[in-house]
Amino acid sequence: MSPLFTLTTDYGTASPYPAQVKAVLLSAIPDARIVDVTHEVPAFDVRAGALILEAAVPWFPREAVHVAVVDPGVGTGRRGLVVIDPEGRRLVGPDNGLLTPFLGHGARIRAIAERGGVIPSPRSATFHGRDLFAPAAGYLARGGTPGALGPEVNDPVRLAVPVARREGEALLGEVLGADPFGNLITSIRESDLGGAVPVKVDVGGRAARFVRAFGDGERGELLALVGSSGRIEIALREASAAASLGGRGLLVRLVLGPAASA
Amino acid sequence: MSPLFTLTTDYGTASPYPAQVKAVLLSAIPDARIVDVTHEVPAFDVRAGALILEAAVPWFPREAVHVAVVDPGVGTGRRGLVVIDPEGRRLVGPDNGLLTPFLGHGARIRAIAERGGVIPSPRSATFHGRDLFAPAAGYLARGGTPGALGPEVNDPVRLAVPVARREGEALLGEVLGADPFGNLITSIRESDLGGAVPVKVDVGGRAARFVRAFGDGERGELLALVGSSGRIEIALREASAAASLGGRGLLVRLVLGPAASA
Amino acid sequence: MSPLFTLTTDYGTASPYPAQVKAVLLSAIPDARIVDVTHEVPAFDVRAGALILEAAVPWFPREAVHVAVVDPGVGTGRRGLVVIDPEGRRLVGPDNGLLTPFLGHGARIRAIAERGGVIPSPRSATFHGRDLFAPAAGYLARGGTPGALGPEVNDPVRLAVPVARREGEALLGEVLGADPFGNLITSIRESDLGGAVPVKVDVGGRAARFVRAFGDGERGELLALVGSSGRIEIALREASAAASLGGRGLLVRLVLGPAASA
Numbered sequence: 001m002s003p004l005f006t007l008t009t010d011y012g013t014a015s016p017y018p019a020q021v022k023a024v025l026l027s028a029i030p031d032a033r034i035v036d037v038t039h040e041v042p043a044f045d046v047r048a049g050a051l052i053l054e055a056a057v058p059w060f061p062r063e064a065v066h067v068a069v070v071d072p073g074v075g076t077g078r079r080g081l082v083v084i085d086p087e088g089r090r091l092v093g094p095d096n097g098l099l100t101p102f103l104g105h106g107a108r109i110r111a112i113a114e115r116g117g118v119i120p121s122p123r124s125a126t127f128h129g130r131d132l133f134a135p136a137a138g139y140l141a142r143g144g145t146p147g148a149l150g151p152e153v154n155d156p157v158r159l160a161v162p163v164a165r166r167e168g169e170a171l172l173g174e175v176l177g178a179d180p181f182g183n184l185i186t187s188i189r190e191s192d193l194g195g196a197v198p199v200k201v202d203v204g205g206r207a208a209r210f211v212r213a214f215g216d217g218e219r220g221e222l223l224a225l226v227g228s229s230g231r232i233e234i235a236l237r238e239a240s241a242a243a244s245l246g247g248r249g250l251l252v253r254l255v256l257g258p259a260a261s262a
Numbered sequence: 263m264s265p266l267f268t269l270t271t272d273y274g275t276a277s278p279y280p281a282q283v284k285a286v287l288l289s290a291i292p293d294a295r296i297v298d299v300t301h302e303v304p305a306f307d308v309r310a311g312a313l314i315l316e317a318a319v320p321w322f323p324r325e326a327v328h329v330a331v332v333d334p335g336v337g338t339g340r341r342g343l344v345v346i347d348p349e350g351r352r353l354v355g356p357d358n359g360l361l362t363p364f365l366g367h368g369a370r371i372r373a374i375a376e377r378g379g380v381i382p383s384p385r386s387a388t389f390h391g392r393d394l395f396a397p398a399a400g401y402l403a404r405g406g407t408p409g410a411l412g413p414e415v416n417d418p419v420r421l422a423v424p425v426a427r428r429e430g431e432a433l434l435g436e437v438l439g440a441d442p443f444g445n446l447i448t449s450i451r452e453s454d455l456g457g458a459v460p461v462k463v464d465v466g467g468r469a470a471r472f473v474r475a476f477g478d479g480e481r482g483e484l485l486a487l488v489g490s491s492g493r494i495e496i497a498l499r500e501a502s503a504a505a506s507l508g509g510r511g512l513l514v515r516l517v518l519g520p521a522a523s524a
Numbered sequence: 525m526s527p528l529f530t531l532t533t534d535y536g537t538a539s540p541y542p543a544q545v546k547a548v549l550l551s552a553i554p555d556a557r558i559v560d561v562t563h564e565v566p567a568f569d570v571r572a573g574a575l576i577l578e579a580a581v582p583w584f585p586r587e588a589v590h591v592a593v594v595d596p597g598v599g600t601g602r603r604g605l606v607v608i609d610p611e612g613r614r615l616v617g618p619d620n621g622l623l624t625p626f627l628g629h630g631a632r633i634r635a636i637a638e639r640g641g642v643i644p645s646p647r648s649a650t651f652h653g654r655d656l657f658a659p660a661a662g663y664l665a666r667g668g669t670p671g672a673l674g675p676e677v678n679d680p681v682r683l684a685v686p687v688a689r690r691e692g693e694a695l696l697g698e699v700l701g702a703d704p705f706g707n708l709i710t711s712i713r714e715s716d717l718g719g720a721v722p723v724k725v726d727v728g729g730r731a732a733r734f735v736r737a738f739g740d741g742e743r744g745e746l747l748a749l750v751g752s753s754g755r756i757e758i759a760l761r762e763a764s765a766a767a768s769l770g771g772r773g774l775l776v777r778l779v780l781g782p783a784a785s786a
Contacts, residue, residue: 001292006281012704013275013537014564016580017752019530022559023583030585032525035284035296040276043705044762056278059392061292072762075737126738127752130583153295166784175391175444180274181305213337213387238306238334263554268543271768275537297546297558302538318540321547321654323554418764442536443567475599490541500568500596 002031003141008053009129010127011069012040014131018116020130025238035060038142044072047248050159051177052186055100057089065137067129068093069245075125082130082146083154090140092133097159108113114134127229162187175203175234175250182240188232193256198224201254203234204245210254214238224254265403266292266326271391272303272314273331275344282392288396290400297322306334308360309510312421313439313447317491319351325501330355330389337387342374343393343418344408352402354395359421363475374398375412424449437465437512438495444502448514450494455518462517465496466507472516476500486516526555527665528554528595529589532577534565535593535755544654545591552662559584562640568596570622571772573681575701575709578625579753581613589661591653592617599649599711606638606670606679612781614664621683636660658680686711699727699774706764710776717780722748724779727758728769734778738762 005025011017018039025032037056041049049070057066070079071094079095086106091099094150095111103109112132115121118139123132136149164173164187173188184203201208201224208222217223217237223246226231234241267287273279278339280301284459287294295357299318311332319328333340333356341357349370357517365371374394377383380401409498426435426449435450446465461471463486470484479485479499484507489495496503496514529549535541542563549556561580565573573594595602595618603619610630615623619635627633636656639645642663646655660673682733688697688711697712708727725732725748732746741747741761746769753759758765758776 004292011706012564014562015704016561016576017563017703019559019580020583020752021579023585026528026557026583027583030528033288035281036289037278037310038276040274043764052278055450056285059282061288061289071339072472073737076739078739086600113748124750126749126757130752143633177458179279180277181272213335215335215338215340225388228282228386228392240305247460266550267553280779295550297543297550299540299543300538302536315538318543318547319545321551323551324546441541442539443534477597477600477602487650488648490544490648495650500641502567 003029004033004061005050005137005141006035006039006056006060006064006066008041008056008066009039009069010048010049011039011129012135013039015039017127019234020127021134022135024130025138028135029099029141032141041070041246042072042084046070046096047159048177049098053091053098055235057091057102062088065141066091067133067137068098069129070094070098071085071096071128073177074128079129079153080136081153082110082112082136082140082149084108086144091092091227092137092140094128095153095157097157099156100159103125103156103158107211108146109153110146111150118144118148125215127199130207138186139167146209163190164188169255171254171256173232173252173254174251175248178242182236182242183227184234184245184250185227185229186232186234188252188254189243190226190230191231195255196253199257202253204250208234264295265291266295266297266323267399267403268297268299268318268322268326269301270299270303270308271301271331272305272311272319272330273301273391274305275301277301281390281464282389283396286392290397291403294302294403296484302330306332308332308358309421311360312362312441314509315353315360319353319364323348326351327403328353329362329395330362330392332356333358333390341415342376342390342398343399343415344372344374344411345401346370346408348442354399354402356390357419359419361418362421362423363482365418365420368416370408371415371418373412375492379398380406380410383398387492396425396491403420409468413446414472426450431517432515433518435494435512435514435516440504444498444504445489446496446509446512448494448496450514450516452488452492452494457517457521460516461519464515466512466513468507470496476480527553527751528557528585529581529665530559530584530588530590532561532564532565532580532590533563534567534573535563535653535694536567537563539563541651541653545573545658547656548654550644554661555667556665559749561733562684564704565594568594570620571683572701573622574624574692577596577615577622581615581626582728586612588613589665590615591657591661591668592622593657594618594622595620595652598652604652604660605677605679606634606636606660606664606668606673607744616661616664618652619677619681621681623680623684624685627680627682632670633677633680635669635674635677641674641685642668642672658730686718688712693780695778695780697776699772699776702771706760707751708758708765708768708771708774709753710756710758710767711749712776712778714750718769719783720780722778722782728774730769732758744767
């Protein structure tokens with residue numbers, strides 16, 4: 001099957017930049033399959049980009065090469081990376097924390113040499129998605145050795161990713177971001193519940209009810225549920241919780257009942 | 263030729279959800295051709311989604327499988343449907359009226375069994391586009407029998423779709439929605455004109471002139487014309503009629519002249 | 525390799541119109557590869573569309589056929605064009621200046637006959653992207669002769685494109701538009717610098733510093749740099765220069781230092 005690429009950037013759907021990246025990929029690999037994850041990561045928001053990558057990348061066939069670019073430091077000293085995560089997934093992007101969800105124990109990481117390496121020196125200091133990362137992704141997809149791209153990296157930039165904290169019968173977490181519906185995605189994972197069902201939910205001082213699906217709530221009622229990426233989400237039925245409550249950093253507290261029998 | 267899919271959702275281009283649906287399709291069918299109709303249906307707006315499907319779906323090759331998801335009731339009791347419309351077009355989506363334009367006389371409809379059927383039980387209660395509809399679409403595209411998906415449905419949810427009403431020499435209708443230019447799409451179809459040309463047009467109490475093309479109007483002049491989907495549209499030249507007049511529900515009245523000879 | 529098309533329009537990602545164009549292409553050429561440049565050209569803004577085409581088109585393989593539609597005059601007398609630019613690139617779109625970057629000396633231009641030609645007469649007077657330009661693009665991609673599409677055109681509509689003006693040691697130009705980051709794209713090209721480095725930059729009365737990359741600036745500091753399309757851009761680090769300064773027409777003045785030795 002022909003090589004598969006995904007693109008996740010903050011370039012904006014209105015810009016010609018995603019098309020330029022695709023043109024470079026198609027020039028190198030005419031039968032490339034290219035899927036846009038999104039080009040609407042909020043500009044410069046590395047943290048939001050990481051959350052989107054975490055949600056999307058694991059669903060793709062393992063052979064895909066994922067190009068991720070939210071890169072305010074482009075053209076400065078920051079390195080470009082190729083990551084092969086512990087599951088064998090391949091990602092290409094800047095060394096600024098964007099790839100954090102894939103930098104777990106066992107990840108193999110290489111810097112992409114910008115001079116004298118297998119990738120030609122970038123033509124611009126402002127658009128490495130087109131000039132460095134897409135060529136590196138094409139190189140990988142054609143079977144190129146990651147090791148030839150550049151030196152091994154043992155100290156990649158990692159975002160401090162908030163995780164849930166246990167406090168007696170409660171789980172404490174925070175809102176990491178919102179999706180376009182305004183559903184708030186939190187740092188508490190389904191696995192943190194340990195099979196228990198939350199009996200009380202508090203979000204920034206407001207009570208929410210734990211339900212199974214968005215439609216299980218009443219209109220105007222604040223809801224908490226297990227979202228589709230395995231994180232606890234805060235939602236309003238057919239409305240935007242983000243517009244009503246705000247977003248990133250909002251504190252979330254779940255009081256757990258007894259664990260359900262499986 | 264490889265299977266062809268279209269996607270029409272309210273997920274938002276900024277979300278990772280369309281990519282997850284595509285990942286599922288590509289995992290099942292590596293050479294799938296996937297066309298986004300749009301992921302910018304206004305959130306939860308089943309009626310707007312139906313209007314977009316009506317405009318887009320008929321243009322695709324008959325073998326396409328169309329996945330449509332505007333689904334505020336996901337995870338509650340509402341059924342998931344596979345529809346084969348009277349023309350043989352195949353659609354997959356929730357049973358909430360979204361598929362109304364394809365539920366005419368002769369449509370064959372099946373519910374998608376969520377337990378014990380040919381499609382694995384959905385992993386989430388919040389994302390059936392990924393967990394139920396995409397797998398069902400893949401099943402159909404690979405030649406699977408609709409009948410094996412689940413029981414026949416004779417009572418699908420249908421939206422009450424406004425149609426034009428004749429009143430003497432006049433046709434009465436209403437605005438159904440707007441496109442991104444702000445052109446207002448009405449319930450009056452070209453075929454309702456019966457070959458006659460409107461000699462007077464009234465939109466929410468304002469007069470409009472019937473023209474052939476947007477550029478036939480003067481700037482600032484309210485226009486009516488036959489839009490590209492065969493519906494009468496209300497427009498302003500190089501401006502947004504929706505911003506100026508409002509949208510859905512606005513009354514439209516055409517007074518017809520004598521029928522033109524063909 | 526299968527035919528490659530790009531689409532650049534102001535239809536809006538929220539509309540069903542891009543999908544209809546793709547449906548027509550896929551009906552004619554089932555294995556068509558189709559890349560969206562963007563469907564978010566500001567509505568009716570021919571000048572912004574030309575700037576996006578200039579940035580995107582040259583990156584694609586030469587065999588691509590580029591469909592470009594920003595077309596307020598659709599259905600009136602304006603001609604539809606097929607252009608083969610001096611580099612052999614093929615474009616299809618309205619004769620309203622949108623294709624100006626490709627109309628240089630040596631371009632071959634044909635009007636697309638709307639009656640009695642090789643392309644069936646358009647079904648609508650409002651959607652030539654679907655009804656005229658896509659069929660013409662498909663005709664070209666299948667090896668059809670441009671000459672059979674319609675008469676030669678020697679007087680295409682050309683936008684007056686602002687170019688940089690030399691005044692002593694200074695280069696004068698203006699802002700042509702902004703990208704989604706709010707970076708301002710100017711009429712001054714890297715080649716206008718003749719190897720010299722700007723030592724002073726003035727943008728609408730405000731001083732900017734010439735740097736190599738966005739990240740070389742301080743936060744809040746106005747920057748000028750060579751953008752990825754070879755034009756001088758005005759930027760703010762991790763912020764929008766357009767929101768701060770305004771956009772099109774803003775005057776830009778560079779004072780050049782001595783030419784750097786190569």
